[in-house]
Amino acid sequence: MTTRGLLGLVASGCGGVESWFRTELAEPAARRGWRLAITLTPTVVPWFEEAGELQALQALTDLRIRWQPRLPSQPKPYPTPDAFIFAPASANSVAKLALGIGDNQALTALNEAIGVESCKVVVMPQANADKRRHPLWETHVTTLTDAGVVVVSEVAPGRLLDLLDT
Numbered sequence: 001m002t003t004r005g006l007l008g009l010v011a012s013g014c015g016g017v018e019s020w021f022r023t024e025l026a027e028p029a030a031r032r033g034w035r036l037a038i039t040l041t042p043t044v045v046p047w048f049e050e051a052g053e054l055q056a057l058q059a060l061t062d063l064r065i066r067w068q069p070r071l072p073s074q075p076k077p078y079p080t081p082d083a084f085i086f087a088p089a090s091a092n093s094v095a096k097l098a099l100g101i102g103d104n105q106a107l108t109a110l111n112e113a114i115g116v117e118s119c120k121v122v123v124m125p126q127a128n129a130d131k132r133r134h135p136l137w138e139t140h141v142t143t144l145t146d147a148g149v150v151v152v153s154e155v156a157p158g159r160l161l162d163l164l165d166t
């Protein structure tokens with residue numbers, strides 16, 4: 001299959017993610033011709049494991065799913081992706097990303113992509129009203145948007161893939 005390029009898919013600890021991330025986002029992305037570089041936050045790894053999803057996700061890509069940083073002796077496993085979709089993005093991860101905190105592999109990869117002109121970064125937060133009430137929530141979203149990140153409200157995952165074409 002011709003590849004559109006390398007797509008970084010990132011997921012964090014949001015309710016229900018283990019039931020739709022593969023079928024509604026990762027598989028459609030692979031069908032559209034993207035080579036997938038999947039990175040999970042450490043929080044969500046056991047959720048995928050418990051749901052029996054990790055293996056099925058891994059089967060979609062030749063690149064090992066990441067959630068841990070490499071050792072200094074190890075080479076970077078693949079180049080910076082051509083685009084990123086971070087969905088769902090927890091309130092915790094949105095806040096950390098806006099502040100430039102890279103305390104896990106998923107945030108490190110995203111932080112390094114922000115501001116790279118050739119790399120579109122789409123973020124779909126999933127946060128309820130209790131989380132959005134935090135006094136810095138809007139500031140975090142604005143910070144990301146001002147930096148060129150496409151922050152979208154909750155949409156069908158297929159729509160996120162459409163955004164990469166616009």
Ligand SMILES: Cc1cc2nc3c(=O)[nH]c(=O)nc-3n(C[C@H](O)[C@H](O)[C@H](O)COP(=O)(O)O)c2cc1C
Nearest residue numbers: 012013014015041043044090091092093126127131
């Ligand atoms: C079952 C469950 C569902 C959760 N759903 C959400 C959610 O939809 N959005 C959110 O922002 N946090 C949610 N949380 C809280 C996050 O998982 C928590 O803040 C965690 O630290 C996020 O870590 P991460 O951003 O590194 O994945 C949920 C927690 C649990 C246990």
